[in-house]
Amino acid sequence: MIDxxxxxxxxxxxxxxxxxxxxxxxxxxxxxxxxxxxxxxxEIFTTQVAGYPTVFAHGMLTMGMxxxxxxxxxxxxxxxxxxxxxxxxxxxxDTLKTKAKIIxxxxxxxxxxxxxxxxxxxxxxxxxxxxTATALI
Amino acid sequence: xSKKSMPIEKxxxxxxARAIGDENPIYYDEEYAQDRLGGIIAPPTFIQSAAQxxxxxxxRPKIGEPWFGSGKTxxxxxxxxxxxxxxASTNMLxxxxxxxxxxxxxxxxxxxxxVTEGEKWEKESKRAGLLKFSESITKYFxxxxxxxxxxxxxxxxxxxxxxx
Numbered sequence: 001m002i003d004x005x006x007x008x009x010x011x012x013x014x015x016x017x018x019x020x021x022x023x024x025x026x027x028x029x030x031x032x033x034x035x036x037x038x039x040x041x042x043e044i045f046t047t048q049v050a051g052y053p054t055v056f057a058h059g060m061l062t063m064g065m066x067x068x069x070x071x072x073x074x075x076x077x078x079x080x081x082x083x084x085x086x087x088x089x090x091x092x093x094d095t096l097k098t099k100a101k102i103i104x105x106x107x108x109x110x111x112x113x114x115x116x117x118x119x120x121x122x123x124x125x126x127x128x129x130x131x132t133a134t135a136l137i
Numbered sequence: 138x139s140k141k142s143m144p145i146e147k148x149x150x151x152x153x154a155r156a157i158g159d160e161n162p163i164y165y166d167e168e169y170a171q172d173r174l175g176g177i178i179a180p181p182t183f184i185q186s187a188a189q190x191x192x193x194x195x196x197r198p199k200i201g202e203p204w205f206g207s208g209k210t211x212x213x214x215x216x217x218x219x220x221x222x223x224x225a226s227t228n229m230l231x232x233x234x235x236x237x238x239x240x241x242x243x244x245x246x247x248x249x250x251x252v253t254e255g256e257k258w259e260k261e262s263k264r265a266g267l268l269k270f271s272e273s274i275t276k277y278f279x280x281x282x283x284x285x286x287x288x289x290x291x292x293x294x295x296x297x298x299x300x301x
Contacts, residue, residue, distance in 0.1 A: 018158055028156040032149070034188035037196045038206030048211040059231040060185045064157035067181040076163045077174055079181050083235030083289075 002073050004137050012101040013073050017065040021094045029061040057090040062129050066120045069098040074135040084131030095123045112137050143190040147244040150179045179242035184286050233291035240285045248277040266296025
Protein backbone atom coordinates (compact mmCIF):
# COMPACT_ATOMS: atom_id res chain seq x y z
CA MET A 1 0.00 0.00 0.00
CA ILE A 2 1.19 3.48 -0.90
CA ASP A 3 2.58 5.70 1.88
CA UNK A 4 0.78 9.03 1.32
CA UNK A 5 3.22 10.94 3.53
CA UNK A 6 6.32 9.78 1.70
CA UNK A 7 5.29 9.50 -1.94
CA UNK A 8 6.66 11.74 -4.68
CA UNK A 9 6.20 12.31 -8.39
CA UNK A 10 8.13 9.68 -10.33
CA UNK A 11 7.70 6.92 -7.74
CA UNK A 12 6.92 3.67 -9.54
CA UNK A 13 5.17 0.62 -8.13
CA UNK A 14 4.80 -2.78 -9.71
CA UNK A 15 3.03 -6.09 -9.21
CA UNK A 16 2.82 -9.33 -11.15
CA UNK A 17 -0.93 -9.54 -11.82
CA UNK A 18 -0.93 -13.01 -13.38
CA UNK A 19 1.71 -15.70 -13.72
CA UNK A 20 1.12 -18.15 -16.59
CA UNK A 21 -2.43 -17.17 -17.55
CA UNK A 22 -4.57 -20.28 -18.02
CA UNK A 23 -7.38 -20.90 -20.46
CA UNK A 24 -9.46 -21.85 -17.42
CA UNK A 25 -9.07 -18.36 -15.97
CA UNK A 26 -10.22 -16.93 -19.30
CA UNK A 27 -13.25 -19.26 -19.09
CA UNK A 28 -13.92 -18.01 -15.54
CA UNK A 29 -13.88 -14.44 -16.81
CA UNK A 30 -16.15 -15.26 -19.75
CA UNK A 31 -18.62 -16.94 -17.40
CA UNK A 32 -18.81 -14.12 -14.89
CA UNK A 33 -18.65 -11.15 -17.26
CA UNK A 34 -21.15 -12.42 -19.81
CA UNK A 35 -18.75 -11.95 -22.72
CA UNK A 36 -18.95 -15.42 -24.29
CA UNK A 37 -17.25 -14.43 -27.53
CA UNK A 38 -15.78 -17.78 -28.71
CA UNK A 39 -12.52 -15.97 -29.56
CA UNK A 40 -11.71 -16.22 -25.85
CA UNK A 41 -12.65 -19.81 -25.09
CA UNK A 42 -13.31 -21.83 -28.25
CA GLU A 43 -10.04 -23.11 -29.71
CA ILE A 44 -11.65 -24.68 -32.79
CA PHE A 45 -13.59 -21.55 -33.77
CA THR A 46 -10.65 -19.24 -33.01
CA THR A 47 -8.06 -21.16 -35.01
CA GLN A 48 -10.20 -22.51 -37.85
CA VAL A 49 -12.73 -19.75 -38.45
CA ALA A 50 -11.21 -16.55 -37.05
CA GLY A 51 -7.62 -17.44 -38.02
CA TYR A 52 -5.82 -16.70 -34.74
CA PRO A 53 -3.08 -19.01 -33.38
CA THR A 54 -5.11 -19.74 -30.23
CA VAL A 55 -7.72 -18.19 -27.95
CA PHE A 56 -6.82 -14.93 -26.21
CA ALA A 57 -7.89 -13.12 -23.06
CA HIS A 58 -10.65 -10.53 -22.91
CA GLY A 59 -9.15 -7.05 -22.81
CA MET A 60 -11.37 -6.50 -19.80
CA LEU A 61 -9.74 -9.40 -17.95
CA THR A 62 -6.39 -7.65 -18.31
CA MET A 63 -7.99 -4.36 -17.24
CA GLY A 64 -9.57 -6.14 -14.26
CA MET A 65 -6.24 -7.60 -13.18
CA UNK A 66 -4.58 -4.19 -13.70
CA UNK A 67 -7.28 -2.74 -11.45
CA UNK A 68 -6.37 -5.29 -8.76
CA UNK A 69 -2.83 -3.91 -8.73
CA UNK A 70 -4.25 -0.38 -8.35
CA UNK A 71 -6.60 -1.19 -5.48
CA UNK A 72 -3.77 -3.09 -3.75
CA UNK A 73 -1.71 0.11 -4.10
CA UNK A 74 -4.20 2.86 -3.24
CA UNK A 75 -6.79 0.99 -1.15
CA UNK A 76 -10.47 0.19 -1.58
CA UNK A 77 -12.95 2.77 -2.87
CA UNK A 78 -10.22 5.31 -3.65
CA UNK A 79 -10.22 5.31 -7.47
CA UNK A 80 -11.88 8.27 -9.17
CA UNK A 81 -10.84 7.48 -12.75
CA UNK A 82 -9.36 4.46 -14.45
CA UNK A 83 -8.87 4.26 -18.20
CA UNK A 84 -6.88 2.02 -20.52
CA UNK A 85 -6.02 1.32 -24.10
CA UNK A 86 -5.59 -2.29 -25.20
CA UNK A 87 -2.32 -2.27 -27.13
CA UNK A 88 -1.55 -5.93 -27.66
CA UNK A 89 -3.27 -9.25 -27.14
CA UNK A 90 -2.84 -11.44 -24.07
CA UNK A 91 -2.42 -15.16 -24.70
CA UNK A 92 -2.65 -18.26 -22.51
CA UNK A 93 0.72 -18.75 -20.79
CA ASP A 94 1.45 -15.04 -20.52
CA THR A 95 2.81 -13.53 -17.33
CA LEU A 96 1.80 -9.91 -16.83
CA LYS A 97 3.24 -7.17 -14.68
CA THR A 98 1.60 -3.80 -14.02
CA LYS A 99 3.69 -0.70 -13.36
CA ALA A 100 2.09 2.45 -11.94
CA LYS A 101 4.07 5.68 -11.91
CA ILE A 102 3.00 8.79 -9.99
CA ILE A 103 2.76 11.68 -12.45
CA UNK A 104 1.20 14.29 -10.17
CA UNK A 105 0.17 14.84 -6.55
CA UNK A 106 -2.34 17.44 -5.38
CA UNK A 107 -2.54 17.90 -1.63
CA UNK A 108 -5.84 19.08 -0.18
CA UNK A 109 -6.69 19.75 3.47
CA UNK A 110 -8.00 16.28 4.23
CA UNK A 111 -6.97 14.14 1.27
CA UNK A 112 -4.51 13.77 -1.60
CA UNK A 113 -5.30 13.41 -5.29
CA UNK A 114 -2.74 11.21 -7.05
CA UNK A 115 -2.47 10.68 -10.80
CA UNK A 116 -0.82 7.56 -12.14
CA UNK A 117 0.45 6.49 -15.53
CA UNK A 118 -0.04 2.76 -16.03
CA UNK A 119 1.43 0.07 -18.16
CA UNK A 120 0.86 -3.68 -18.04
CA UNK A 121 3.52 -5.66 -19.87
CA UNK A 122 3.90 -9.30 -20.80
CA UNK A 123 6.97 -11.51 -20.24
CA UNK A 124 8.56 -10.06 -23.40
CA UNK A 125 8.17 -6.49 -22.09
CA UNK A 126 5.49 -5.76 -24.67
CA UNK A 127 2.83 -3.39 -23.30
CA UNK A 128 -0.60 -5.05 -23.45
CA UNK A 129 -2.43 -2.26 -21.65
CA UNK A 130 -1.48 1.39 -21.16
CA UNK A 131 -3.53 3.93 -19.26
CA THR A 132 -4.04 6.34 -16.43
CA ALA A 133 -5.74 6.34 -13.07
CA THR A 134 -6.62 8.92 -10.44
CA ALA A 135 -7.00 8.11 -6.77
CA LEU A 136 -8.31 10.26 -3.94
CA ILE A 137 -6.51 8.96 -0.86
CA UNK B 138 -37.22 -4.13 -12.51
CA SER B 139 -37.05 -2.77 -16.03
CA LYS B 140 -35.72 -5.25 -18.55
CA LYS B 141 -32.29 -3.61 -18.78
CA SER B 142 -31.63 -2.92 -15.12
CA MET B 143 -28.72 -4.62 -13.43
CA PRO B 144 -28.99 -5.95 -9.88
CA ILE B 145 -25.64 -5.90 -8.07
CA GLU B 146 -25.33 -9.25 -6.28
CA LYS B 147 -22.88 -10.51 -3.66
CA UNK B 148 -22.22 -13.89 -5.30
CA UNK B 149 -21.64 -12.26 -8.66
CA UNK B 150 -19.05 -9.90 -7.10
CA UNK B 151 -17.28 -12.84 -5.41
CA UNK B 152 -17.07 -14.78 -8.68
CA UNK B 153 -15.89 -11.72 -10.55
CA ALA B 154 -13.09 -11.16 -8.02
CA ARG B 155 -12.08 -14.83 -8.39
CA ALA B 156 -11.98 -14.51 -12.18
CA ILE B 157 -9.56 -11.55 -12.02
CA GLY B 158 -7.48 -13.36 -9.38
CA ASP B 159 -8.23 -10.83 -6.64
CA GLU B 160 -8.23 -12.25 -3.09
CA ASN B 161 -9.17 -8.97 -1.40
CA PRO B 162 -11.76 -9.86 1.30
CA ILE B 163 -13.56 -6.55 0.68
CA TYR B 164 -15.19 -8.38 -2.26
CA TYR B 165 -16.57 -11.39 -0.33
CA ASP B 166 -16.14 -11.19 3.46
CA GLU B 167 -19.13 -9.36 4.93
CA GLU B 168 -17.62 -8.94 8.41
CA TYR B 169 -14.29 -7.65 7.14
CA ALA B 170 -16.03 -5.27 4.74
CA GLN B 171 -18.50 -4.07 7.37
CA ASP B 172 -15.69 -2.78 9.60
CA ARG B 173 -13.96 -0.94 6.77
CA LEU B 174 -16.47 0.40 4.29
CA GLY B 175 -19.80 -0.57 5.82
CA GLY B 176 -20.13 -3.58 3.55
CA ILE B 177 -18.94 -5.40 0.47
CA ILE B 178 -18.15 -3.32 -2.62
CA ALA B 179 -17.48 -4.36 -6.23
CA PRO B 180 -14.07 -4.26 -7.96
CA PRO B 181 -13.39 -1.27 -10.26
CA THR B 182 -14.17 -3.10 -13.51
CA PHE B 183 -17.12 -5.15 -12.21
CA ILE B 184 -19.65 -3.02 -14.09
CA GLN B 185 -18.49 -4.75 -17.28
CA SER B 186 -20.53 -7.76 -16.20
CA ALA B 187 -23.66 -5.64 -16.79
CA ALA B 188 -23.53 -7.56 -20.09
CA GLN B 189 -25.16 -10.45 -18.18
CA UNK B 190 -28.32 -8.37 -17.82
CA UNK B 191 -28.44 -6.99 -21.33
CA UNK B 192 -31.19 -8.94 -23.09
CA UNK B 193 -29.63 -8.10 -26.46
CA UNK B 194 -26.02 -9.02 -25.61
CA UNK B 195 -24.80 -10.43 -28.94
CA UNK B 196 -21.94 -12.23 -27.18
CA ARG B 197 -24.23 -14.54 -25.18
CA PRO B 198 -25.76 -17.63 -26.83
CA LYS B 199 -29.57 -17.37 -27.02
CA ILE B 200 -31.74 -20.43 -26.47
CA GLY B 201 -32.86 -21.94 -29.75
CA GLU B 202 -30.73 -19.65 -31.91
CA PRO B 203 -27.61 -20.60 -33.85
CA TRP B 204 -24.33 -19.58 -32.19
CA PHE B 205 -21.18 -18.61 -34.04
CA GLY B 206 -18.87 -20.75 -31.88
CA SER B 207 -18.07 -24.39 -32.64
CA GLY B 208 -20.28 -27.46 -32.20
CA LYS B 209 -20.50 -30.17 -34.85
CA THR B 210 -18.75 -27.70 -37.15
CA UNK B 211 -16.14 -24.98 -36.36
CA UNK B 212 -18.90 -22.34 -36.46
CA UNK B 213 -22.66 -22.63 -36.10
CA UNK B 214 -23.26 -19.80 -38.54
CA UNK B 215 -22.40 -20.23 -42.19
CA UNK B 216 -21.15 -17.05 -43.78
CA UNK B 217 -22.94 -15.94 -46.92
CA UNK B 218 -20.65 -15.35 -49.88
CA UNK B 219 -21.05 -11.61 -50.16
CA UNK B 220 -21.21 -10.94 -46.45
CA UNK B 221 -18.52 -8.61 -45.16
CA UNK B 222 -16.19 -9.92 -42.49
CA UNK B 223 -17.39 -7.24 -40.06
CA UNK B 224 -20.75 -8.86 -39.54
CA ALA B 225 -19.40 -12.08 -38.04
CA SER B 226 -18.29 -10.21 -34.85
CA THR B 227 -14.91 -11.92 -35.10
CA ASN B 228 -13.10 -8.75 -36.08
CA MET B 229 -14.59 -6.47 -33.42
CA LEU B 230 -11.99 -5.83 -30.73
CA UNK B 231 -12.01 -3.69 -27.63
CA UNK B 232 -9.67 -0.73 -28.14
CA UNK B 233 -10.17 1.41 -25.03
CA UNK B 234 -12.14 1.43 -21.79
CA UNK B 235 -12.49 4.30 -19.34
CA UNK B 236 -14.35 4.49 -16.06
CA UNK B 237 -15.24 7.46 -13.92
CA UNK B 238 -16.33 6.50 -10.41
CA UNK B 239 -18.91 8.60 -8.61
CA UNK B 240 -19.94 6.14 -5.86
CA UNK B 241 -18.91 2.61 -4.86
CA UNK B 242 -21.07 -0.24 -6.21
CA UNK B 243 -22.68 -2.29 -3.44
CA UNK B 244 -24.74 -5.49 -3.36
CA UNK B 245 -28.41 -4.52 -3.39
CA UNK B 246 -27.90 -1.64 -5.79
CA UNK B 247 -29.95 -1.81 -8.96
CA UNK B 248 -28.38 0.06 -11.85
CA UNK B 249 -29.97 1.37 -14.99
CA UNK B 250 -27.75 2.21 -17.94
CA UNK B 251 -28.19 5.20 -20.21
CA VAL B 252 -26.23 4.67 -23.41
CA THR B 253 -25.12 7.39 -25.83
CA GLU B 254 -23.27 6.73 -29.06
CA GLY B 255 -20.04 8.72 -29.25
CA GLU B 256 -17.69 9.53 -32.10
CA LYS B 257 -16.71 7.29 -35.01
CA TRP B 258 -13.37 7.52 -36.78
CA GLU B 259 -11.03 5.55 -39.05
CA LYS B 260 -7.30 4.96 -39.10
CA GLU B 261 -4.97 3.05 -41.42
CA SER B 262 -2.65 0.57 -39.70
CA LYS B 263 0.16 -1.54 -41.17
CA ARG B 264 -0.55 -4.38 -38.78
CA ALA B 265 -4.33 -4.64 -39.19
CA GLY B 266 -5.35 -2.68 -42.31
CA LEU B 267 -8.19 -0.14 -42.07
CA LEU B 268 -9.36 0.34 -38.49
CA LYS B 269 -12.89 1.55 -37.83
CA PHE B 270 -13.33 2.93 -34.32
CA SER B 271 -16.62 3.65 -32.57
CA GLU B 272 -17.23 5.02 -29.11
CA SER B 273 -20.10 4.55 -26.69
CA ILE B 274 -20.73 6.21 -23.36
CA THR B 275 -22.82 4.53 -20.67
CA LYS B 276 -24.00 6.28 -17.54
CA TYR B 277 -25.15 3.94 -14.79
CA PHE B 278 -27.73 5.28 -12.35
CA UNK B 279 -28.71 3.54 -9.10
CA UNK B 280 -32.18 2.96 -7.61
CA UNK B 281 -32.14 6.51 -6.18
CA UNK B 282 -31.37 7.89 -9.63
CA UNK B 283 -27.84 8.87 -8.58
CA UNK B 284 -25.01 8.57 -11.08
CA UNK B 285 -22.70 5.77 -9.92
CA UNK B 286 -20.32 5.07 -12.82
CA UNK B 287 -19.67 6.59 -16.21
CA UNK B 288 -18.12 4.15 -18.69
CA UNK B 289 -16.65 5.07 -22.07
CA UNK B 290 -15.83 2.23 -24.40
CA UNK B 291 -14.07 2.30 -27.78
CA UNK B 292 -14.44 -0.66 -30.13
CA UNK B 293 -12.47 -1.28 -33.29
CA UNK B 294 -13.21 -3.36 -36.34
CA UNK B 295 -10.02 -4.50 -38.05
CA UNK B 296 -9.63 -5.44 -41.70
CA UNK B 297 -7.09 -8.20 -40.99
CA UNK B 298 -6.53 -10.61 -38.12
CA UNK B 299 -4.22 -9.10 -35.49
CA UNK B 300 -1.58 -11.32 -33.89
CA UNK B 301 0.37 -8.94 -31.66
